[in-house]
Every structure is written in C-alpha cells, then in structure tokens.
Amino acid sequence: MYIGSKRGIISQFERYSLYLSFEPEVWAELAAQVKPTSYRRGEIIRPGGDTSARITIMLSGVAQVGTVLQSGRGIVTHIIGPGAVWGMPSTYVDDVTLPTRTSLTAMSECEVCHVPRHILLQWVEKDRRNYEHIIHHECRKSLVFVQHIELLSIPTVRCRIATLLLSLCSSVGEDCEEGLRIPLRLTHQQIADIVHSDRVTVARIISELVKNALVTKVRGCLILVDVNHLCNLAMGLA
Structure with a gap:
C-alpha cells in the first residue's frame, strides 16, 4: 500500500481498488513444497477453462484476473499481487474436473507457485487455522469484487478512469520526480476491460488527460501529475 506524501489525498479512493494482496508468509509452507515458475509480462499464467485442480500463489509481481462474458466481451475482474491466490474456489469444489471461469495473466514479471490440490488439503488437515487463512483470503477477494461494482x-467513463488511476496509486503507487507513478504498463485495452468501456474511448480520454497535464507517460507507465485535479475529476467536480 502506498504510504507517500499524497496518501491523505488518494486514500478516499481505496474503496474502488481492484488490487488484492495478502500476507505471503501465510503460504510459506505450501510454496516451499513446489518449484517456483517465472512469467514475463503478457504471458498467460493460467488459462480460462483450466482443469488442473491446483492453486496458484503469487510470490512476486502483479497479474490480472479476467473472464469472458456470455456476450463474448472480455473483462478484468481484479488484480492480484504478492501473497494473493488464484483458483481456490475451483480447487475446493467436489468435482475438480470442472473448468475455471477466469484466467490469470501476468501484468509484470511474475514468480508464482502452482500448488496441487492434495498438498493444499494436507496443509489444511495439518492445522485447521490454515483453513481460517483461506476463508480470510476469500473474504478479502469478495470485498474487491464489491469495490469493482x-x-x-x-456514471461516466472519464470519472471511472480517473478513479481507477487514483485507486491503483493508493494500492501500488510510487512517488517520483514527475508525480505519482503507477508501476504497471497498462494498455488502453486493459483499462477498457476494467472500466467496462472500449479501447478507442479510453485512448481518447487518456490523451485528454495528457494534453491537460494531469497525466504523463514514462517508459510505458502512467504518472499522475496533478493529483488534486484528478480527484476533482473523479468526483465529477471538474
């Protein structure tokens, strides 16, 4: 979580955050039993429809969880960081051959552990407090879904984009010389998939923000230059 100089200004946008992280040490015993796997930005870590009955623990990096609606439209449901787990519900169902409904794609360089179902169940049986950790994690994830809703x-795409950028800064932002940096190379399509818009509209709005010196882009990462103005824009006051 961002703790820099603009913390007080952007903290009001935490309620819209899509970012989920967790205490990595909780899963240390699980992660120690399998070999980590590395992925480059843009690589699919786990595809939609996966039936391998295992969980994926994020050790480092950031990944997006996405799905495809019945209409065929792709959406990003939430973003996960170190300590977050993907695939827990599908691993715990009675029929483990059922395919997952979401996919996991690296947004940065990532290192993960794919833990088979039998190791997870043994870990839970060893200490029932471990099951409480799972419940805690899934409750946190449910809260992120509510925040996405x-x-x-x-009401407007422009306000949603400004709110998204501020909420991401609240979660993973970094102070830099130009302003407040989001250390993720977000594409216009990714932003569109999050705010339920289209790539062309997002590109136009981002261009407007850049033209008005509210946002700039350095080495693929968005930097919020005028945070106060963006806050007003997000709340429909500008």
Whole structure:
C-alpha cells in the first residue's frame, strides 16, 4: 500500500481498488513444497477453462484476473499481487474436473507457485487455522469484487478512469520526480476491460488527460501529475 506524501489525498479512493494482496508468509509452507515458475509480462499464467485442480500463489509481481462474458466481451475482474491466490474456489469444489471461469495473466514479471490440490488439503488437515487463512483470503477477494461494482457504478467513463488511476496509486503507487507513478504498463485495452468501456474511448480520454497535464507517460507507465485535479475529476467536480 502506498504510504507517500499524497496518501491523505488518494486514500478516499481505496474503496474502488481492484488490487488484492495478502500476507505471503501465510503460504510459506505450501510454496516451499513446489518449484517456483517465472512469467514475463503478457504471458498467460493460467488459462480460462483450466482443469488442473491446483492453486496458484503469487510470490512476486502483479497479474490480472479476467473472464469472458456470455456476450463474448472480455473483462478484468481484479488484480492480484504478492501473497494473493488464484483458483481456490475451483480447487475446493467436489468435482475438480470442472473448468475455471477466469484466467490469470501476468501484468509484470511474475514468480508464482502452482500448488496441487492434495498438498493444499494436507496443509489444511495439518492445522485447521490454515483453513481460517483461506476463508480470510476469500473474504478479502469478495470485498474487491464489491469495490469493482462500486467503480462500475460511477456514471461516466472519464470519472471511472480517473478513479481507477487514483485507486491503483493508493494500492501500488510510487512517488517520483514527475508525480505519482503507477508501476504497471497498462494498455488502453486493459483499462477498457476494467472500466467496462472500449479501447478507442479510453485512448481518447487518456490523451485528454495528457494534453491537460494531469497525466504523463514514462517508459510505458502512467504518472499522475496533478493529483488534486484528478480527484476533482473523479468526483465529477471538474
């Protein structure tokens, strides 16, 4: 979580955050039993429809969880960082051959551990407190889903984009010389998939933000230059 100089200004946008991280040490015993796997930005870590009955623990990096609606439209449901787990519900169902409904794609260089179902169950049986960790993690994930719904309830795409950028800064932002940096190389399509818009509209709005000196882009990463103005824009006051 960002703790820099603009913390007080952007903290109000935490309620819209899609970012989920967790205490990595909780899964240390599980992660120690399998060999880590590395992925480059853009690589698919786990595809939609996966039936391998295993969980994926994020050790480092950031990945997006996405799905495809019945209409054929792709959306990003949330973003996960170190300590977050993908695939827990599908691993715990009675029929483990059922395919997952979401996919996991690296947004940066990532290192993960793919833990088979039998190792997870042994870990839980060893100490019931471990099951409490799972429940805690899944409750946190449910809260992120609610926060995404709140983001999508914001009436205009421009306000949703400004809110998304501020909420990402609240989660993973970094102070830099130009302003407040989001250390993720977000494409216009990724932003569109999050705010339920289209790539052309997002590209136009980002260009407007850059033209008005509210945002700039350095080495593929967006930097918020005028945070106060963006806050007003996000709340429909500008």
